[in-house]
Amino acid sequence: MEKTRFDLDPKRMPDRWYNIAADLPKPPPPPLHPVTNEPLHPDDLRTLFADSLIEQELTMDRYVAIPGQVMDMYGMYRPSPLFRARRLEKALQTPARIYYKYEGVSPPGSHKTNTAIAQAYYNAQAGVKRLTTETGAGQWGCALSFACQLFDIECRVYMVRVSFQQKPYRKTMMETWGAKASPSPGLDTEVGRQALALDPDTPGSLGIAIAEAVEDAAAREDSKYALGSVLNHVLLHQTIIGEEALLQMELADDYPDVVIGCFGGGSNYAGLAFPFIRENIRNNKGTRCVAVEPAACPSLTCGNYEYDYGDTAKLTPLLKMFTLGYQFMPPGIHAGGLRYHGAAPLASFVHSLGLMEAKALPQNAVFAGAVMFTRNEGILPAPESAHAIQAAIDEALDAREKNEERVILFNLSGHGFFDLGAYQAYLAGELEDYFHK
Numbered sequence: 355m356e357k358t359r360f361d362l363d364p365k366r367m368p369d370r371w372y373n374i375a376a377d378l379p380k381p382p383p384p385p386l387h388p389v390t391n392e393p394l395h396p397d398d399l400r401t402l403f404a405d406s407l408i409e410q411e412l413t414m415d416r417y418v419a420i421p422g423q424v425m426d427m428y429g430m431y432r433p434s435p436l437f438r439a440r441r442l443e444k445a446l447q448t449p450a451r452i453y454y455k456y457e458g459v460s461p462p463g464s465h466k467t468n469t470a471i472a473q474a475y476y477n478a479q480a481g482v483k484r485l486t487t488e489t490g491a492g493q494w495g496c497a498l499s500f501a502c503q504l505f506d507i508e509c510r511v512y513m514v515r516v517s518f519q520q521k522p523y524r525k526t527m528m529e530t531w532g533a534k535a536s537p538s539p540g541l542d543t544e545v546g547r548q549a550l551a552l553d554p555d556t557p558g559s560l561g562i563a564i565a566e567a568v569e570d571a572a573a574r575e576d577s578k579y580a581l582g583s584v585l586n587h588v589l590l591h592q593t594i595i596g597e598e599a600l601l602q603m604e605l606a607d608d609y610p611d612v613v614i615g616c617f618g619g620g621s622n623y624a625g626l627a628f629p630f631i632r633e634n635i636r637n638n639k640g641t642r643c644v645a646v647e648p649a650a651c652p653s654l655t656c657g658n659y660e661y662d663y664g665d666t667a668k669l670t671p672l673l674k675m676f677t678l679g680y681q682f683m684p685p686g687i688h689a690g691g692l693r694y695h696g697a698a699p700l701a702s703f704v705h706s707l708g709l710m711e712a713k714a715l716p717q718n719a720v721f722a723g724a725v726m727f728t729r730n731e732g733i734l735p736a737p738e739s740a741h742a743i744q745a746a747i748d749e750a751l752d753a754r755e756k757n758e759e760r761v762i763l764f765n766l767s768g769h770g771f772f773d774l775g776a777y778q779a780y781l782a783g784e785l786e787d788y789f790h791k
Contacts, residue, residue, distance in 0.1 A: 376416035383674035464768030466497035469591035474501035488563030492524030494582030499533035509533035515558035565667035583619025592625025617645035620698030650788035654712035
C-alpha cells in the first residue's frame, strides 16, 4: 500500500529556528519609533518585550538555537505529521502530488503553539508574571493561554468582537487554561472605550485588539505583551514547520514545486515557506511560494508597501509592510485570523524582492475547498487554513489542465472544530462574499 503519512523520527527534529533575513540580498527596512520616526533602539521595546525576544527581533544571525525546555515541550506534539492527500488527488483527477503539513495536532489545535511556548518560556526566564495579547479567531489566544499555564504566567486576552461572538467556545477553552478573555473593543481600556464611543456596534479588528493589549501591558510593571504573528521573532519560531517539512519530503522521496500557506499576519505561511525560500536562494531550488489571503482583507495583493502602524491607536512602532491602512476595518468574515490590515514586515520585504507570490480568494470559494478536502481527507480545517487548501486545489486543477506533474505542499495550520457555525452557514448557502474596494 502506498504511504500517505510521513512521520519524522523525534530524534531528527530540528533544534534551531531559521532567520531568513540572513540570506536576503540586503537588510530589511528597520522598524521606526512612532514619535521620532528614527530607527528603533532595543531600549524602546523593553516596556513590552523580554530582552531575549528583542534580541531575536533584531538579530541577523541565520539560526537561533531552540532552548532545551522549549524542545521538551514541543515534544508533546512535534514533529507534526506530513500527509499525502491521495484521496483528494483522485477526486480531482490530477497528475499533481499534494502534500500537507498538519499543525492541528498541538494541544490548542494550531501552529500558534510553536511561538506561544517560546514566548512564554522567554518571559518566564525574565521573571514576567503576566502577559497580555490580542487574538482574532482565537487560535493564538488559546495557544498563549495554554503556554502561560505551563509556565505559571497570568494571561489576559483581548479577542476581536465579531470572532468572540462567532466562536464562543474559544473563550471557554482559554478560561479552562486559566486565562481571562473578553471581547475587543471593550470597556477595560481607553482604546476600547473610544472605539465603542465611535461605533457601539463595531465588529472590532486586530488593530484595535492589539492597541488594547499594548495599553494594558504598558500600564503595569508586572506585564509584558505577546504577539501571535507579524513580528520577526514570531516568524522565526514558526520555521520549525518548514524545517521539519524539508526532512519529511526527503522521507517521501519528493520535493515541492509549489509551497502554499494562508496569510493574515504571516506567521504560518512564513513558518512553512521561509526554509524553502532559503533553499531557493542558497541551493538554486525553484520552488514557487504562494501566500493566500482573503479577498476581503488583501494586504499583499491590494495594499501599499509603506511604513504604517500595527494598531489603530498608533502605539506600536512603524513597520515597513504591505498595508491597507491602520484604520482599515475588515468585514466580519469567518477567517478571523486573517482579518489584519497589514502583513509581516519580513514577509512583506521578501514579497517586495519577488521571492514569493500572493493571491486572494473569496469566502465561498474557500469553504468549497474546505468541504471537498474534508470529504476526501477527513480533517475539518480552520477557515484560515482553507485558503491554502483552495489554492492547492487550484494548482492541482491547473496541473490537470496542462497534463503535467506538479508537487504541491501546503500548511494545514489548524483544525476547524470551533468553526462549525461558519460551515453551517456555508452549507445553508448563507455565506456572503466580500471584496476589498
